[in-house]
Amino acid sequence: xxxxxxxxxxxxxxxxxxxxxxxxxxxxxxxxxxxxxxxxxxxxxxxxxxxxxxxxxxxxxxxxxxxxxxxxxxxxxxxxxxxxxxxxxxxxxxxxxxxxxxxxxxxxxxxxxxxxxxxxxxxxxxxxxxxxxxxxxxxxxxxxxxxxxxxxxxxxxxxxxxxxxxxxxxxxxxxxxxxxxxxxxxxxxxxxxxxxxxxxxxxxxxxxxxxxxxxxxxxxxxxxxxxxxxxxxxxxxxxxxxxxxxxxxxxxxxxxxxxxxxxxx
Amino acid sequence: xxxxxxxxxxxxxxxxxxxxxxxxxxxxxxxxxxxxxxxxxxxxxxxxxxxxxxxxxxxxxxxxxxxxxxxxxxxxxxxxxxxxxxxxxxxxxxxxxxxxxxxxxxxxxxxxxxxxxxxxxxxxxxxxxxxxxxxxxxxxxxxxxxxxxxxxxxxxxxxxxxxxxxxxxxxxxxxxxxxxxxxxxxxxxxxxxxxxxxxxxxxxxxxxxxxxxxxxxxxxxxxxxxxxxxxxxxxxxxxxxxxxxxxxxxxxxxxxxxxxxxxxxxxxxxxxxxxxxxxxxxxxxxxxxxxxxxxxxxxxxxxxx
Numbered sequence: 001x002x003x004x005x006x007x008x009x010x011x012x013x014x015x016x017x018x019x020x021x022x023x024x025x026x027x028x029x030x031x032x033x034x035x036x037x038x039x040x041x042x043x044x045x046x047x048x049x050x051x052x053x054x055x056x057x058x059x060x061x062x063x064x065x066x067x068x069x070x071x072x073x074x075x076x077x078x079x080x081x082x083x084x085x086x087x088x089x090x091x092x093x094x095x096x097x098x099x100x101x102x103x104x105x106x107x108x109x110x111x112x113x114x115x116x117x118x119x120x121x122x123x124x125x126x127x128x129x130x131x132x133x134x135x136x137x138x139x140x141x142x143x144x145x146x147x148x149x150x151x152x153x154x155x156x157x158x159x160x161x162x163x164x165x166x167x168x169x170x171x172x173x174x175x176x177x178x179x180x181x182x183x184x185x186x187x188x189x190x191x192x193x194x195x196x197x198x199x200x201x202x203x204x205x206x207x208x209x210x211x212x213x214x215x216x217x218x219x220x221x222x223x224x225x226x227x228x229x230x231x232x233x234x235x236x237x238x239x240x241x242x243x244x245x246x247x248x249x250x251x252x253x254x255x256x257x258x259x260x261x262x263x264x265x
Numbered sequence: 266x267x268x269x270x271x272x273x274x275x276x277x278x279x280x281x282x283x284x285x286x287x288x289x290x291x292x293x294x295x296x297x298x299x300x301x302x303x304x305x306x307x308x309x310x311x312x313x314x315x316x317x318x319x320x321x322x323x324x325x326x327x328x329x330x331x332x333x334x335x336x337x338x339x340x341x342x343x344x345x346x347x348x349x350x351x352x353x354x355x356x357x358x359x360x361x362x363x364x365x366x367x368x369x370x371x372x373x374x375x376x377x378x379x380x381x382x383x384x385x386x387x388x389x390x391x392x393x394x395x396x397x398x399x400x401x402x403x404x405x406x407x408x409x410x411x412x413x414x415x416x417x418x419x420x421x422x423x424x425x426x427x428x429x430x431x432x433x434x435x436x437x438x439x440x441x442x443x444x445x446x447x448x449x450x451x452x453x454x455x456x457x458x459x460x461x462x463x464x465x466x467x468x469x470x471x472x473x474x475x476x477x478x479x480x481x482x483x484x485x486x487x488x489x490x491x492x493x494x495x496x497x498x499x500x501x502x503x504x505x506x507x508x509x510x511x512x513x514x515x516x517x518x519x520x521x522x523x524x525x526x527x528x529x530x531x532x533x534x535x536x537x538x539x540x541x542x543x544x545x546x547x548x549x550x551x552x553x554x555x556x557x558x559x560x561x562x563x564x565x566x567x568x569x570x
Contacts, residue, residue, distance in 0.1 A: 049331065225537070229324070232319065
């Protein structure tokens, strides 16, 4: 984990509500593992005050990418940054996805809902370099919510798209699409990130089909490096169900550890 | 060479900048970012006797230039702190201050009794003012009698100096400050967070699971500064200023208002190097104003009456 006060934006892409920024930061890039995140300081003024967490979307030797949706004050201001602007970032943070050594030739499924696709692209890239066969499910409300569809396809991944309104691909929820397709597949592992109800449904399908699974969870974060204790979540551990910090112990947890919302109520 | 040391009477700090409790973890979380030896002191996260679960999430909401938290003092308890954290902190040449919590008066005393047996702690900060642990923000610091009783009890057996951390959620903070002083507190630190809330109009639900939380950050600085000034004017023990300090400029305001030292809180989340930057900015200010000893600045507000 390092603080890079001047990560330069070297490339920017925009879609309707989604943005991709490439940030030059070789040290963070060299340490980054799929599923980890960075904390980005958006303004030096006190509003917005806190840094914002973003999953690492992709990396190469000298750069990392973040992919985000404009949802509030922080992401709106971030979306206005331009190439050659610099950002103060901290990373890589958290524990990412578990990538087993024995995945060569295995079928692995990654399921992203909306902006939840962000960490899965980097993950798919690493899985493929280890010769796994990666299938990516990508769901959104409408076609406009699948801005990375072309990039994923162009890079030769098996892509399964769904939209709630049927404007592209399977009509309906990506979890329903997956439930349908799983009958034809035999994945040895599953990774997912997206809205909580979607992940919960996928966790159930994975459990029913005996597929080990990991999920990347989301939370408001104060610091991102374990000091504020603001991003806790109930997690099942040997000692029982405990509040753990998403920033340190997560954001990725295995399906067997997560206490889903419906289980709490 | 500028002299940044400040003497609180019971302890000499190498500079007036202390990391505030609850915003600096147990200290070591910041070692990847800064040299902890540079700090005047560190107040570690509030400790109850036993490990504590804290409040359900969401625990944080950002507001304009501020942060409302309802962490609820989740923590590891004194035993693990003494075994796992304290030996690591002892390696650093900075004042280690432990923020002490309790459900009841006796728990504060037992935390202090336990920690008194070990080395490596410079002082205790009595957290009588956390708004997130009792219903509606209730805490001893809201009442002069409760403050007096608690400080006296802890002071009776405690072998180390005590800093009492005050709440701003009172009508007259000077009255509480005087109670703590009379009960034997060695210093005062103020202010803790302001009881606050935020609402999501779309869902008509509170943004925090706990409904209320404590507001910190630059939004509270002018009110905190006023309270520090009032308390410094009316008490004779050292005052440590806290509340929305983000920069050397902010720290200077508190020192001029009468604070002998300051604590940096929410700024640590925004910039983990904030404390060290503030120390550098204080040094530059002293150089530019030919101030040899930073203590010369303390309480030098010029008021024309």
